Amino acid sequence: DVVMTQSPLSLPVTLGQPASISCRSSQNLVHSDGSTYLNWFQQRPGQSPRRLIYKVSNRDSGVPDRFSGSGSGTDFTLKISRVEAEDVGVYYCMQGTHWPRTFGQGTKVEIK
């Protein structure tokens, strides 16, 4: 199985400051169709997960442009340019290239 390793697991951030979460996969995530199915999800307290980013760097509709995704192969990053109070929650990466699908452990973002 593909192991997804996130770091850090806890991320205290000052409002207005940037934040960055790393996600590394144990196998290359390029699919045979040429796409890289690496997604980022946000789960606010008490809510269902919400997809933020798909195929590494594509932002979902309605997602603020302070969120960005980058990376390739086995190394990926989610960046928040300026953290706002509503960004508090747990962030997960997930690979959709290989079976079984696998998630990272989650990174808890909180305000200092």
Add this chain to the structure above:
Amino acid sequence: EVQLLESGGGLVQPGGSLRLSCAASEFTFSIYAMTWVRQAPGKGLDWVSSISPSGDSTYYADSVKGRFTISRDNSKNTLYLQMSSLRADDTAVYFCARNWGDLDYWGQGSLVTVSS
């Protein structure tokens, strides 16, 4: 707006069975793969199973293989998860999600508690 509404959760004894449903609306259900993901209390997300649009291809996590069955009824726009031989470690909120490579929409979840 795409809607996914899970139902069927509840309290079940170890070894028991339960069937979850996920009613889909506001999109053409029959052309999308679908997925179940679960989240144990205070834990992270755990992929459970996925099914192709027609239902002829299914995939399972090793932890549920042989005990859970995913299925769908495209005439009713509904996804199912039949769970049997339930164990305490199956206790979780079960979410249905659209697609299987990039889960773009999620339901609100249904809590399954396995306890005597």
